[in-house]
Amino acid sequence: MHEDHLTVGQLSEPQLLARIFPRLHQGPGVLLGPGDDAALVAAPDGRTLISIDTQTQDQDFRVEWNNGYRTTGFDVGWKSAAQNLSDINAMGGTATSLVVSLSMPPATPVSWVEEFADGLTAGISGLGAAECSVAGGDLGRGRELSVTVAVMGTLAGKPPVLRSGARPGDSVAVAGTVGRAAAGLALLESGMAVTGLTLEQRDLMDSQCRPWPPLAAGPLAAASGVSAMMDISDGLIRDAARLAAASNVLIDLDPGVLKSYATPLEPAAALLVADAMEWVLGGGEDHGLLATFPAGIQLPEGFTAIGSVHAVAPPGDNGVRIAGQAADTVGWDHFAD
Amino acid sequence: MHEDHLTVGQLSEPQLLARIFPRLHQGPGVLLGPGDDAALVAAPDGRTLISIDTQTQDQDFRVEWNNGYRTTGFDVGWKSAAQNLSDINAMGGTATSLVVSLSMPPATPVSWVEEFADGLTAGISGLGAAECSVAGGDLGRGRELSVTVAVMGTLAGKPPVLRSGARPGDSVAVAGTVGRAAAGLALLESGMAVTGLTLEQRDLMDSQCRPWPPLAAGPLAAASGVSAMMDISDGLIRDAARLAAASNVLIDLDPGVLKSYATPLEPAAALLVADAMEWVLGGGEDHGLLATFPAGIQLPEGFTAIGSVHAVAPPGDNGVRIAGQAADTVGWDHFAD
Numbered sequence: 132m133h134e135d136h137l138t139v140g141q142l143s144e145p146q147l148l149a150r151i152f153p154r155l156h157q158g159p160g161v162l163l164g165p166g167d168d169a170a171l172v173a174a175p176d177g178r179t180l181i182s183i184d185t186q187t188q189d190q191d192f193r194v195e196w197n198n199g200y201r202t203t204g205f206d207v208g209w210k211s212a213a214q215n216l217s218d219i220n221a222m223g224g225t226a227t228s229l230v231v232s233l234s235m236p237p238a239t240p241v242s243w244v245e246e247f248a249d250g251l252t253a254g255i256s257g258l259g260a261a262e263c264s265v266a267g268g269d270l271g272r273g274r275e276l277s278v279t280v281a282v283m284g285t286l287a288g289k290p291p292v293l294r295s296g297a298r299p300g301d302s303v304a305v306a307g308t309v310g311r312a313a314a315g316l317a318l319l320e321s322g323m324a325v326t327g328l329t330l331e332q333r334d335l336m337d338s339q340c341r342p343w344p345p346l347a348a349g350p351l352a353a354a355s356g357v358s359a360m361m362d363i364s365d366g367l368i369r370d371a372a373r374l375a376a377a378s379n380v381l382i383d384l385d386p387g388v389l390k391s392y393a394t395p396l397e398p399a400a401a402l403l404v405a406d407a408m409e410w411v412l413g414g415g416e417d418h419g420l421l422a423t424f425p426a427g428i429q430l431p432e433g434f435t436a437i438g439s440v441h442a443v444a445p446p447g448d449n450g451v452r453i454a455g456q457a458a459d460t461v462g463w464d465h466f467a468d
Numbered sequence: 469m470h471e472d473h474l475t476v477g478q479l480s481e482p483q484l485l486a487r488i489f490p491r492l493h494q495g496p497g498v499l500l501g502p503g504d505d506a507a508l509v510a511a512p513d514g515r516t517l518i519s520i521d522t523q524t525q526d527q528d529f530r531v532e533w534n535n536g537y538r539t540t541g542f543d544v545g546w547k548s549a550a551q552n553l554s555d556i557n558a559m560g561g562t563a564t565s566l567v568v569s570l571s572m573p574p575a576t577p578v579s580w581v582e583e584f585a586d587g588l589t590a591g592i593s594g595l596g597a598a599e600c601s602v603a604g605g606d607l608g609r610g611r612e613l614s615v616t617v618a619v620m621g622t623l624a625g626k627p628p629v630l631r632s633g634a635r636p637g638d639s640v641a642v643a644g645t646v647g648r649a650a651a652g653l654a655l656l657e658s659g660m661a662v663t664g665l666t667l668e669q670r671d672l673m674d675s676q677c678r679p680w681p682p683l684a685a686g687p688l689a690a691a692s693g694v695s696a697m698m699d700i701s702d703g704l705i706r707d708a709a710r711l712a713a714a715s716n717v718l719i720d721l722d723p724g725v726l727k728s729y730a731t732p733l734e735p736a737a738a739l740l741v742a743d744a745m746e747w748v749l750g751g752g753e754d755h756g757l758l759a760t761f762p763a764g765i766q767l768p769e770g771f772t773a774i775g776s777v778h779a780v781a782p783p784g785d786n787g788v789r790i791a792g793q794a795a796d797t798v799g800w801d802h803f804a805d
Contacts, residue, residue, distance in 0.1 A: 170518050
């Protein structure tokens with residue numbers, strides 16, 4: 132049997148785990164790692180942030196995209212890390228550890244699982260979450276590939292940053308990229324063969340497959356006196372509407388800044404006969420941060436001013452405007468058709 | 469549209485969440501519950517136990533079994549709670565909170581999801597995990613139903629109980645039931661119509677669909693000086709072999725005690741022309757505890773002596789014997805065919 136063709140169905144669970152564990156980083160915050168019924172993780176200030184996210188084949192990624200690109204195990208591992216680390220970032224915290232549950236068909240190559248573990252490790256260290264370790268996990272069968280990560284984090288004694296703290300007079304700012312992952316998704320779903328794409332276009336695909344949340348920005352914002360914050364995972368307008376609703380305010384976005392996010396995406400939009408501004412307004416998965424800061428606070432490094440907070444909108448309004456005009460709720464809903 | 473026929477595909481994610489949240493218990497250990505990017509949970513002694521487990525349709529349960537029984541959302545919710553609470557129990561800890569990720573086809577009835585939430589809540593309170601709350605979660609689409617729970621727990625300052633602490637001369641004990649869930653599984657997978665079963669046989673099915681881990685026993689064992697402990701989730705022999713390997717010892721089981729677990733299962737075994745002892749030796753999913761106690765320690769309430777710990781077995785031995793005779797490794801492996 133060639134190692135290349137070995138599938139998970141040909142190994143026992145302990146054999147498979149023995150191939151995964153050495154690839155997973157374990158730092159000092161993990162007091163007890165894999166091997167028992169639960170792991171034990173440090174929670175230095177007596178509290179722990181916790182979030183959970185699932186990626187499922189054909190819902191959150193395609194094994195093979197229309198343009199011929201095949202999602203690697205490395206991609207899925209990296210994205211699992213990125214999505215979850217971003218949730219801790221959005222609270223102003225720092226990730227300490229994560230646990231992983233991986234469900235897959237028995238025909239899944241063992242090499243895919245090894246790449247997945249490598250991608251998880253590379254995502255954690257590449258994104259700068261050096262203190263975060265993989266504390267444990269679970270393996271199981273499924274008809275489709277599905278990976279769930281639960282991530283824990285610490286606020287180091289600080290209060291959590293909520294969605295509900297924005298007040299009229301605050302400025303609105305964004306950290307990280309906006310619209311790039313959506314442009315990458317459009318390229319992946321297009322009939323444009325991946326082999327014909329430019330480096331810049333492949334970079335956009337990377338933003339979708341291996342997003343780069345700005346993990347330094349969350350704790351920096353918390354230390355600077357941010358009033359509200361969240362992860363932009365389902366689209367700028369949709370997520371801004373959620374923050375506006377949680378804070379009972381109206382958010383007005385600056386069309387000039389929105390345009391500055393759209394301009395670099397214009398070549399890809401022209402290629403696909405698409406609208407770059409739709410990617411900026413509706414695209415999620417870059418996992419940037421949307422935050423509000425009280426007047427007089429200098430925006431921390433990594434944040435760009437993008438609008439302002441006003442008194443609550445009339446009922447029926449989605450709470451988000453662009454230069455005073457109503458902005459449609461565009462973006463991703465997991466169930467709406 | 470009749471409420472009875474409403475599917476998750478007909479609701480937005482916020483609408484669906486609004487139906488779930490009120491059904492989930494939130495206790496004092498959850499400092500910040502659902503609604504932000506992460507929850508914040510108390511970790512009173514500066515550490516948190518964490519474990520993660522997935523249940524997938526057609527792997528861990530069937531939507532409709534051979535005998536006609538349909539798995540309810542309540543069953544899946546209860547079992548998710550039970551499986552995960554058991555992992556904390558096995559470490560000698562007490563569960564503080566859990567987060568849930570639910571993936572499902574858009575055609576899933578909303579009532580199924582509501583029942584799932586009710587089952588989760590009922591499992592937590594019914595099993596006596598009064599301090600445990602649902603802190604948050606994630607919803608997504610999948611081709612199959614899949615639920616992943618990550619559970620956190622506290623050791624209240626005590627060291628964790630590991631699999632590796634058994635020593636020659638220790639006694640081996642079990643808490644909870646053994647073999648009942650496997651008997652229930654055999655009934656579910658049989659052609660025997662559920663309507664023709666006795667109350668006792670339906671109780672066995674309940675042990676499979678809504679297991680009852682002995683949550684008081686774990687912390688009690690820890691307080692009594694237990695030397696090693698684990699959850700029996702994949703079968704008594706298989707899990708005993710894991711404990712033996714982790715501790716580098718040999719475990720010898722008492723056939724008389726094993727027989728006392730098999731005897732009440734004999735009527736179901738006769739009905740199915742099966743071997744009750746195989747259920748006792750190979751059946752998991754009752755989520756009882758397997759523990760070892762140093763000589764001279766009185767077994768805490770809920771534990772039954774079932775064998776003894778001896779010096780390490782020769783290489784190649786699986787580390788488990790019954791009255792000195794080699795016991796085959798029988799039980800559940802997620803990938804072996």
